[in-house]
Structures are given as C-alpha cells and as structure tokens.
Amino acid sequence: MTEVITKQEREEAFAMFYGMAASIGELAEPAPEMTxxxxxxxxxxxxxxxxxxxxxxxxxxxxxxxxxxxxxxxxxxxxxxxxxxxxxxxxxxxxxxxxxxxxxxxxxxxxxxxxxxxxxxxxxxxxxxxxxxxxxxxxxxxxxxxxxxxxxxxxxxxxAGLAPAELRYMRDGQEADGTIFGADEDLFNFRIQDIEQKLGFEIPIDKKGADVLLMTSGLDIHLFADATGGAIETLHHMGVDFTLASKTPGYEGANFGSLSGYDATKKKLTKDSTAAIEELGVKTVIVPECGHSYPALRFGAAEAVGRDVKFEVMTVSEYFGRAVMDGRLKLEKKDHPTPIALHDPCKVGRWGGVFDEPRAILKACGYDLHETESNKQYNFCCGGGAGNFLLPSADKLKRVGYRIKMGEIEATGAEELVVSCGSCRMNFEVGKVKAGDSMPVESLAAIIAAHLPQKDKAEGDRA
Missing domain, CATH: 1.10.1060 (Fumarate Reductase Iron-sulfur Protein; Chain B, domain 2)
Known part of the structure; x- marks a missing residue:
C-alpha cells in the first residue's frame, strides 16, 4: 500500500481537529427564540x-x-x-x-x-x-x-429549538453549502490531488457513465485520508470503472440533518446527493467509512425522491468484502502474529446486515480475528455514534460507553482494532486519549490496500 498520510501527519491532524471540534458549539448561531x-x-x-x-x-x-x-x-x-x-x-x-x-x-x-x-x-x-x-x-x-x-x-x-448547539452548527453548515467541518470543494480537490500524486496514477473525476461512484466525508478529508486512499487504490487495482465527484453533494456522504433531527435538511441533502449521483449515471455508490451516511442514502434515497432510485448503495466493507467472497478481489495473505478485534458499526452492521464481508476480508489478509463477547447483531456501539462524539455534554456518558466496548475488546487479547466507520474511529481515538489507552485503531479500507498482491498491483499501476 502506498502511504497517503503518515502516522505523524494523522496525529497532528487529529490534535488540530479535536481542538476545533471541541469548540464548534460556541460557533453555532443562537437557537430560535420561542415561548x-x-x-x-x-x-x-x-x-x-x-x-x-x-x-x-x-x-x-x-x-x-x-x-x-x-x-x-x-x-x-x-x-x-x-x-x-x-x-x-x-x-x-x-x-x-x-x-x-x-x-x-x-x-x-x-x-x-x-x-x-x-x-x-x-x-x-x-x-x-x-x-x-x-x-x-x-x-x-x-x-x-x-x-x-x-x-x-x-x-x-x-x-422545539432544543437540538444541541454542536449538531445545530453542523446541520446549518451543511444546509448552507453541503459541506461539513469546512471540507469544501477546494479542500476536497487538494486532498484528492495529494492522494493522486502519492499513488502515482490519475484518479478519475466526474466521469459520467462509470460503474462506481466513490464518496468520502469531511472527517476522512481532514483526518483519515488513508481510508479514502485505500479505497481508491483498491478500485484501481481491481480495474473497476470508477469515479469521484469534484463537487458537493457528489463527494460528501455525511448527513447531519439525519443526526440532528432536522428532517427537512435530511431530505434535502439526500435528494441533492441522489440527483448528483443520477446525473453521473453510475450503477453503484460506495459510501465512505461513515456509519450514518450508509442508512441516509441506502434507506433514505427512495423515500426522499418518492420513487425507486437508479443505483445501488454499498459501504466500503460490503463492496470489497463481496469482491473477496466471489473471487474478484484477491488479497495477499500475510503473517500477522498478533490477534486483532473488529468493531461492526451499528448502522452498517445491525441495521444493514453487513457482517460476513469484513470478516472475509480479514481472513483473506491472514489476520487472527478474536471476536468480542458481544458481536455482530449484538455488538456494542463505540459509545459516540449518531453525532454524540461531538457533544461535550455527553462526555461522561461517552466514556462509559467507550469503557464497556473497550473492555470487551481488551478481553479478547487483541492488540489492534479494525473499524470501518470514521465516526467510530474518531470516538475510539478520543476515548484512548481520555483513558490513556494505546491500542492502534486501523481503517479496514487501508488494510485492504495494504494486502493487494504486489505483482498484480504493479501491473495494474502500469495499465
């Protein structure tokens, strides 16, 4: 796998992002005055x-x-x-x-x-x-x-004007220009150009009629470029006819209308994304490693537009996991001497039924997966889903939820945790800082790219 962001760069970005996220409530416009x-x-x-x-x-x-x-x-x-x-x-x-x-x-x-x-x-x-x-x-x-x-x-x-200021701020920003965390089109295109330069091949942008559209999120653009880069590298390796969109709402998978309770915003964002996707004419949309983007588009698109939509929605783990299971994606099995644990994001797993696919990926990579006591349908949440990771008022409860989840992970004897959701990853990283934990938390998309067969990968790059 080509390293699109170093560990030091990610840690520095995380520190900056964490500081920014902690103060967003102060930036929110006052709630509407009501009796x-x-x-x-x-x-x-x-x-x-x-x-x-x-x-x-x-x-x-x-x-x-x-x-x-x-x-x-x-x-x-x-x-x-x-x-x-x-x-x-x-x-x-x-x-x-x-x-x-x-x-x-x-x-x-x-x-x-x-x-x-x-x-x-x-x-x-x-x-x-x-x-x-x-x-x-x-x-x-x-x-x-x-x-x-x-x-x-x-x-x-x-x-009733009582949504938390942090979620209200995120909703207001996305309602205004379709972006979150300031990940506007200039920043998105800068990040994609950077990934393109490091991967060494041209990334298709705004290609109409492609088979697959890969979306990302502001969280990945700021923090987890390894997830977006890993998905791009794997699609290229597989020879998939894919594209990214250069403008929001074509690249932003998040939907803070869904998280905050603003139903009109949720519907608007989903309708706008659906229109952008159908204009490109793709058959499949891969949403980012972001738990709530999956149900917002997969289950919400047809409802938002009032008809069947012309595309299928999958998450990263689902798309590549199916490719592994049916033989379209071969991964290099490596020696991994230490056990790992897997966190199933609630919206992708419990709500979407995506369980076998990430496990097929990890098995193909040669990992020794140790399941937590509560797993798959009964998997515990990371503790910060549905936007809670942004709420200072929920800090005590988030730490309670994190400790129960991390306790089960530690009980497996795992020395590394794999996730396929940026929000979950963010919450685990914040939880580690608060609790003084040190277990590495890795992106499934990045892991897939790290196990692409090198000979095949070189041939794919030349093509």
Missing part, C-alpha cells in the same frame, strides 16, 4: 405526525420487562434507571395516550400534558444518552423499534 407554549406546540406537532399505526402498536406493546436496559451500555455503565431505553419514549407515549389512543377521551383528564420542562429534560435522554444504535431493539420481546422512535424524539426536540 414555552410554542416549543410544546411544535414538538407535539412532530410527535402527532410521526405516530402512525405501526408506532401506536409498538407504544402499546411494552410489557415493562426491562430487557432493553440490559442491552444499553449507558444503563449498564451508570446503573441509572433513567437511561433505560424505553424511558426515552415516555413523552412520545404521553402524547399518544392523550391525543390518539383508543382511550384518549379519558386520558386527556388522567394524563397531564407535556411541558417545556419535560422537553428540556428529554434532550439529554435522546441526544447524550442514546446513539440510536438499535441494540435494545434486538432484545425487546415485543419487537419495539426504540432506535427509530428516538429519532422521532430528536425531530421533536429540533422543531
């Missing part, structure tokens, strides 16, 4: 619009068994009952009981209406103490999709 009555009215409007028959059935289905508590790392780490996942739906359930349930005519008298203070108390529960990882969904005997309904709660908080 308490307006906050309640706007939140209830979102709740009532979101409660369809399916949600109503689920809200009525809870048997108060507490199983979801044992699935949540924030509850397990604090043993505080307020972090029981189902409690994050209490306001939603109260609105349902009073306004829409079969006994609403009676419940209006028996159940007090929600207040602005209730909404303020809810902010910590649905932002700081929930990454919408969906682990609680897996163990609920009533099949309640708590993760999706927490997303509905975030939408209500955003409508």
């Amino acid at each position: 308490d009555e307006e906050r309640v009215e706007r939140a209830k409007e979102v709740f009532l619009k979101g409660i369809d028959n399916n949600v109503a059935v689920q809200l009525d289905a809870c048997v108060h068994c507490g199983a979801c508590a044992q699935a949540c790392q924030f509850f397990l780490g604090t043993e505080d009952p307020k972090y029981t996942p189902i409690h994050k739906l209490d306001l939603l359930k109260k609105v349902y009981k009073r306004e829409l349930s079969p006994m609403s005519w009676l419940n209006k008298f028996l159940t007090p209406d929600i207040t602005a203070d209730d909404l303020r108390d809810q902010v910590e529960l649905v932002y700081d103490s929930c990454t919408m990882c969906g682990r609680c969904n897996m163990v609920c005997p009533s099949a309640i999709n708590i993760g999706d309904m927490v997303a509905l709660n975030r939408s209500a908080m955003a409508a």
Whole structure:
C-alpha cells in the first residue's frame, strides 16, 4: 500500500481537529427564540405526525420487562434507571395516550400534558444518552423499534429549538453549502490531488457513465485520508470503472440533518446527493467509512425522491468484502502474529446486515480475528455514534460507553482494532486519549490496500 498520510501527519491532524471540534458549539448561531407554549406546540406537532399505526402498536406493546436496559451500555455503565431505553419514549407515549389512543377521551383528564420542562429534560435522554444504535431493539420481546422512535424524539426536540448547539452548527453548515467541518470543494480537490500524486496514477473525476461512484466525508478529508486512499487504490487495482465527484453533494456522504433531527435538511441533502449521483449515471455508490451516511442514502434515497432510485448503495466493507467472497478481489495473505478485534458499526452492521464481508476480508489478509463477547447483531456501539462524539455534554456518558466496548475488546487479547466507520474511529481515538489507552485503531479500507498482491498491483499501476 502506498502511504497517503503518515502516522505523524494523522496525529497532528487529529490534535488540530479535536481542538476545533471541541469548540464548534460556541460557533453555532443562537437557537430560535420561542415561548414555552410554542416549543410544546411544535414538538407535539412532530410527535402527532410521526405516530402512525405501526408506532401506536409498538407504544402499546411494552410489557415493562426491562430487557432493553440490559442491552444499553449507558444503563449498564451508570446503573441509572433513567437511561433505560424505553424511558426515552415516555413523552412520545404521553402524547399518544392523550391525543390518539383508543382511550384518549379519558386520558386527556388522567394524563397531564407535556411541558417545556419535560422537553428540556428529554434532550439529554435522546441526544447524550442514546446513539440510536438499535441494540435494545434486538432484545425487546415485543419487537419495539426504540432506535427509530428516538429519532422521532430528536425531530421533536429540533422543531422545539432544543437540538444541541454542536449538531445545530453542523446541520446549518451543511444546509448552507453541503459541506461539513469546512471540507469544501477546494479542500476536497487538494486532498484528492495529494492522494493522486502519492499513488502515482490519475484518479478519475466526474466521469459520467462509470460503474462506481466513490464518496468520502469531511472527517476522512481532514483526518483519515488513508481510508479514502485505500479505497481508491483498491478500485484501481481491481480495474473497476470508477469515479469521484469534484463537487458537493457528489463527494460528501455525511448527513447531519439525519443526526440532528432536522428532517427537512435530511431530505434535502439526500435528494441533492441522489440527483448528483443520477446525473453521473453510475450503477453503484460506495459510501465512505461513515456509519450514518450508509442508512441516509441506502434507506433514505427512495423515500426522499418518492420513487425507486437508479443505483445501488454499498459501504466500503460490503463492496470489497463481496469482491473477496466471489473471487474478484484477491488479497495477499500475510503473517500477522498478533490477534486483532473488529468493531461492526451499528448502522452498517445491525441495521444493514453487513457482517460476513469484513470478516472475509480479514481472513483473506491472514489476520487472527478474536471476536468480542458481544458481536455482530449484538455488538456494542463505540459509545459516540449518531453525532454524540461531538457533544461535550455527553462526555461522561461517552466514556462509559467507550469503557464497556473497550473492555470487551481488551478481553479478547487483541492488540489492534479494525473499524470501518470514521465516526467510530474518531470516538475510539478520543476515548484512548481520555483513558490513556494505546491500542492502534486501523481503517479496514487501508488494510485492504495494504494486502493487494504486489505483482498484480504493479501491473495494474502500469495499465
């Protein structure tokens, strides 16, 4: 693999980025001014619009068994009952009981209406103490999709002007120009030109009719160029007809409308990306190693545009893992004397079902993979998903979540951790700094490129 960013460069970039991320809340525009009555009215409007028959059935289905508590790392780490996942739906359930349930005519008298203070108390529960990882969904005997309904709660908080300043800042910036963390078109093109120079071949840009479009994210552009460079090098090695787009929304895979609860922004960003993708006419889109970009485009594109879309969406691990499994991508098996662990990003794994593919890649590379006790569908979150890694208010809970996850990793005896999500990687790196840990955290895309057969790679470069 050609080194597109050195360890020292990455560490320096991480230190600068970490300092920048810690202060973004101070840069946010003030939240819209509202009276308490307006906050309640706007939140209830979102709740009532979101409660369809399916949600109503689920809200009525809870048997108060507490199983979801044992699935949540924030509850397990604090043993505080307020972090029981189902409690994050209490306001939603109260609105349902009073306004829409079969006994609403009676419940209006028996159940007090929600207040602005209730909404303020809810902010910590649905932002700081929930990454919408969906682990609680897996163990609920009533099949309640708590993760999706927490997303509905975030939408209500955003409508009430109560979204955290950090996520509001990220959403505002992306709403304005389609970029995140200042990764504008000039910076993107500079980074791609740098990768191109180091790889030694021309990277196709804005090529209409290519088979594959590779997207990236602001996080990778700033910090994890090894992930983007690894994916580019592997596509080139395979002889894939691929392209990158030089302008947002064609290159930016992130969607902070999705994370923050601003549904209109989420839909706009997804529609804009879909239009840019279909204009290029590609058949497959590889989204970056970024957990939430995957569901936002894979599951959200058709919904956003109101029709079937003309492309397939895959994540890096999914695309290259399938290529390994069907023999289109041969990797060089090397001697790796120390065991490794693998972190399955929640949105890619638990929500997208991508488990076999990254394991096929690691096996082909010769790694000794030691699975964590909780793995695949029951894998613990990194602790900072759904934008939580940006929230200073969630620091204590993030460290609790990180410690539970890292504890399972350390118990495997692994000496290296492999991830396929930039947000997860960022949270593990921050967690290491806070906890004084030192385990290397590596990108799966970079690992793939490091195991390309050298003879074949040289022939591919000459071609």
